[in-house]
Amino acid sequence: MDAPVRPQTLGPCRHAVRVRGNRWASVPPPQPDELMSSWLHRLARANGRSDHTLCSMMFGPVPLLTRDLDLTMPVALLPVLSEWTGISEYRLSELLLTTLQGKVTGESWTGTGCRWVLPLGVYHRVRRHHGLQYCPQCLAEPIAYARRQWRYAFVTECLEHERPLFDRCPTCASPFMFHRMHPDRGQRWGCATCGEALNMPDASAGSKYLLRRQQARLVAAAGSGGARMNCRWVSSLTLFNGYRFLVHTLTSSRLKHLAKTAIIDRDGTLRPSGTHTEFERMGVYLRRPIMLALATWMTDWPDRFLRDVRSSCSSRSVLMGDRRHIPFWIQEVLDTLPTAQPHRLTSQEVQSCARWLRAGGQAISFDGLCRALSLSTWERMLPANRVLLGEGVSGLD
């Protein structure tokens, strides 16, 4: 197959616009929900500069572009940026992802990541992780720009166009790097790696309403700082911490039977984990079925969740693990689960029971062993017990 031809681009520095004093001649207004990195790129293009030249002229030798600037841009630079552009500092601060702190995550930027924010894997000017998603139809609009929501790990759909988001080029799978993209004369925004147009209409199926409704709720909570849950107000941080717990239940290797019940049996065949990949580092194709499982639980909270927990034989202690701080709206549901520990068999116990049955002249069967060991339905369904009982039936020692 022929490699896609890199489209002719209108790159920076072709028509550098004169600077008037300390003010850019052309300042495109920030668009709704725009990322700082996206707006700086559009500002640079509007003034015929590269992003690097633009930032050097305004901020001097600050290493801004080789960082995740949407998360780490020092607020001390906002007055400078405001002076150069005439946009208020408050409006500029809204372009940063740091506004999520206290609303979505209680942690600040740790240097390696931020909870619920997709990591970019910044390496010089290149991105190694798929930390910025995109919607081809949003990119095809007259003003193409990158949205803040495209960095959120709980966002997988475009609510405006009611379609799934992409997190990589469909042709070469490289990360979406808006800051390195320039439209050609036909307004085609080509992938920064292979040049394939990313703003072309495609035949992707629409997204599920359940998923979009949940996403709209979470995005609203992230913006306002609060949400309604079972007719009472909760802080968005409490809501997101609870979601975090539920994501953990679906990605933990200890609870893979719950994931099978909630995701694979109900919605498809995709296995969400089996690795210890953090949710933020998962591709959108893995995050989507997890968010859909959570949306399904939330339509009938907590009944559907409890049904799945019971049918997957997951116990309260396994669900809680070693977690100390569980949000109240999760804890009150977990407290309704039985606390008794199930009878976990040992190989020796099963083999000696089998020998005892054989000595009494009885046939060795799965049900016979369960009856002799007085196992409850829950205990006989426990995966580890089933394996040992199977070995007992087949006569393994």
Ligand SMILES: [Zn+2]
């Ligand atoms: Zn869109």
Ligand SMILES: [Zn+2]
């Ligand atoms: Zn590509």
